[in-house]
Amino acid sequence: MPLPKAELHLHIEGTLEPELAFRLAERNGVELSYADTEALRHAYRFEDLQSFLNLYYELMAVLRTEQDFEELADAYLARAAAQGVRHAEIFFDPQAHLARGVEMGTVIEGLWRALGRSVETHGVSTKLIMCFLRDESAESALATLDAAKPYLDRITGVGLDSAEVGHPPVKFREAYDAAAALGLRRVAHAGEEGPPEYVVQALDLLGVERIDHGLRSVEDPALVERLVRDRVPLTLCPLSNVRLRTIDTLADHPLPAMLEAGLMCTVNSDDPAYFGGYADDNFTAVQQTLGLTEDRMRELARNSFLASFLEDDEPRRARYLAEVDAYEFPRGEA
Numbered sequence: 296m297p298l299p300k301a302e303l304h305l306h307i308e309g310t311l312e313p314e315l316a317f318r319l320a321e322r323n324g325v326e327l328s329y330a331d332t333e334a335l336r337h338a339y340r341f342e343d344l345q346s347f348l349n350l351y352y353e354l355m356a357v358l359r360t361e362q363d364f365e366e367l368a369d370a371y372l373a374r375a376a377a378q379g380v381r382h383a384e385i386f387f388d389p390q391a392h393l394a395r396g397v398e399m400g401t402v403i404e405g406l407w408r409a410l411g412r413s414v415e416t417h418g419v420s421t422k423l424i425m426c427f428l429r430d431e432s433a434e435s436a437l438a439t440l441d442a443a444k445p446y447l448d449r450i451t452g453v454g455l456d457s458a459e460v461g462h463p464p465v466k467f468r469e470a471y472d473a474a475a476a477l478g479l480r481r482v483a484h485a486g487e488e489g490p491p492e493y494v495v496q497a498l499d500l501l502g503v504e505r506i507d508h509g510l511r512s513v514e515d516p517a518l519v520e521r522l523v524r525d526r527v528p529l530t531l532c533p534l535s536n537v538r539l540r541t542i543d544t545l546a547d548h549p550l551p552a553m554l555e556a557g558l559m560c561t562v563n564s565d566d567p568a569y570f571g572g573y574a575d576d577n578f579t580a581v582q583q584t585l586g587l588t589e590d591r592m593r594e595l596a597r598n599s600f601l602a603s604f605l606e607d608d609e610p611r612r613a614r615y616l617a618e619v620d621a622y623e624f625p626r627g628e629a
């Protein structure tokens with residue numbers, strides 16, 4: 296039984312496994328530029344964030360109907376449950392779908408068909424976070440927020456993702472102010488490929504409560520001190536960092552030093568269909584490769600629930616934390 300955890304950094308479009316992509320392509324009459332799932336998997340060798348994003352956006356073409364989004368989310372939730380995920384705060388990228396003529400309602404209602412029954416079907420509670428694409432304009436972000444207004448009861452917060460370098464958080468100040476005025480929680484990707492300054496901007500100008508990735512924060516000691524002092528959660532994605540070549544190998548990941556420094560780290564899967572592992576695969580990889588103690592692993596699991604947006608259901612958060620505290624790590628062979 297895996298360690299109970301919350302997943303706080305997960306792009307639902309990044310859970311599209313090759314088999315489902317081909318099945319949906321066939322159902323929707325969409326032509327893919329790969330012969331089969333094996334040929335597609337061969338394309339999963341990325342140079343950097345952009346080379347991944349190119350394939351990520353290309354494959355989304357197979358997602359067209361409410362049923363497609365429902366099946367995508369259902370498949371993720373089943374996998375997540377098997378990996379010990381009790382609670383998932385799930386990103387989606389509406390602009391990537393609106394640009395293809397798929398409406399906001401199709402995306403949100405489709406996802407909601409799976410999320411709305413997820414506690415019953417998978418034992419996983421969920422929240423939805425709508426991301427703005429930072430390589431699109433500020434006006435487009437505002438228009439996207441406007442298009443989401445009929446669905447605000449289904450959306451907990453806003454995020455910021457896609458190609459980071461050259462698209463600093465300051466560009467989205469107005470959109471984040473508008474989101475805050477609507478009562479939405481705020482997070483943003485920062486310091487994945489971009490400099491520590493983007494993390495500072497996300498905190499100061501966008502008012503975010505969590506930083507997605509935040510890896511490059513370690514380059515700025517004053518920023519680290521601030522993140523520790525204010526207990527700002529970082530949603531790290533170790534296997535993603537290796538696949539997108541942010542770091543050379545997992546053994547080079549700064550997670551142990553970050554925990555040692557007192558940063559509130561969490562471990563997540565980002566785009567698990569592309570990066571070779573779901574939530575517990577990331578936990579297991581860091582435990583084994585970085586030699587984290589059981590206490591550190593428990594701390595990561597506790598952090599995931601403490602950093603989650605479960606303020607509307609504190610009894611549930613307390614139950615999850617109690618489960619982490621009671622968890623017994625499997626004993627190896629004697």
Ligand SMILES: Nc1ncnc2[nH]cnc12
Nearest residue numbers: 306456457458484565566
């Ligand atoms: N790791 C990542 N960084 C930025 N944008 C993304 N969209 C999906 N995955 C992403």
Ligand SMILES: [Zn+2]
Nearest residue numbers: 306456484565
């Ligand atoms: Zn991400």
